[in-house]
Amino acid sequence: MSDEFTLRRAHKGDTSAFERLVTPHEQMLWRVCWHYTHHQEDASDCLQETMLKAWRSIGSYRLDCVLETWLYRIASSVCLDFLRKQKRLPVTESADEMAETGYHPIDSSPAPDEAALHAESNEQLRAAIDSLPGEMRTVLILYALEGQPYEVIAETTRTAVGTVKSRLNRARQKIAKFLADHGNKSITPASNRMKGGRADA
Numbered sequence: 001m002s003d004e005f006t007l008r009r010a011h012k013g014d015t016s017a018f019e020r021l022v023t024p025h026e027q028m029l030w031r032v033c034w035h036y037t038h039h040q041e042d043a044s045d046c047l048q049e050t051m052l053k054a055w056r057s058i059g060s061y062r063l064d065c066v067l068e069t070w071l072y073r074i075a076s077s078v079c080l081d082f083l084r085k086q087k088r089l090p091v092t093e094s095a096d097e098m099a100e101t102g103y104h105p106i107d108s109s110p111a112p113d114e115a116a117l118h119a120e121s122n123e124q125l126r127a128a129i130d131s132l133p134g135e136m137r138t139v140l141i142l143y144a145l146e147g148q149p150y151e152v153i154a155e156t157t158r159t160a161v162g163t164v165k166s167r168l169n170r171a172r173q174k175i176a177k178f179l180a181d182h183g184n185k186s187i188t189p190a191s192n193r194m195k196g197g198r199a200d201a
Contacts, residue, residue, distance in 0.1 A: 003067075010058050018055055025068055026051075028146075029075050035141045036079035038126050046082050050075045065155055072142065072156045080134045089134055128178040136171040139164055 009017035029050055034043035053074050061070055083089040129137060138157060142148040143164075154161045 004063070007061070007063070015055075018058055021067060022051065022054060022071065025071050028068070029071055032072065032075045032141060032146065033079055035145050036083065036137070038130070042082065046075070046079050049082075050078045053078060069152055069156050076138045076156070080138070083134070088130065090131060124179060124182055125175070127182075128175040131178055132171055132174055136167050136174070139167040140171045143168055
């Protein structure tokens with residue numbers, strides 16, 4: 001059964017067709033929710049809300065982007081809303097807003113190696129990621145933790161590739177500063193061997 005036919009069935013309210021479409025992406029969505037919340041129960045709640053929103057809005061999905069990207073977009077929105085309600089999301093700083101328009105102040109802070117972002121047992125690193133404003137956190141999660149290329153992230157966040165790169169750069173700088181401020185002096189420069197957010201073997 002083709003995805004297009006399955007989608008047409010889902011548009012008509014066929015729950016089994018909807019499940020066939022989204023079930024292959026469920027583990028990915030749970031992982032994304034966990035990266036936002038760092039809590040198993042909260043991630044499960046966000047995943048459930050993501051699936052519910054996807055079901056309610058499946059009629060608006062018209063193959064204008066790949067289904068995975070569409071689901072990423074919903075999951076990110078759900079998680080950011082959850083964090084705002086929990087007051088666990090910092091307000092975007094004015095300097096970050098200025099960076100969106102092309103202003104980039106000089107910052108000599110070293111960026112952490114992306115491989116370190118996979119060290120999920122590092123509580124300081126989790127706290128550093130949690131300190132990021134929502135837009136930066138989304139870009140960092142999709143790029144460094146989920147391995148998505150700039151183009152997919154731009155489509156997911158409905159921004160330009162240049163904006164994605166700017167947010168990622170600012171996120172790296174903020175993480176480096178956070179770790180340095182909290183006593184981590186072993187920050188290494190970011191790897192130049194990154195492809196789509198994954199370090200080469």
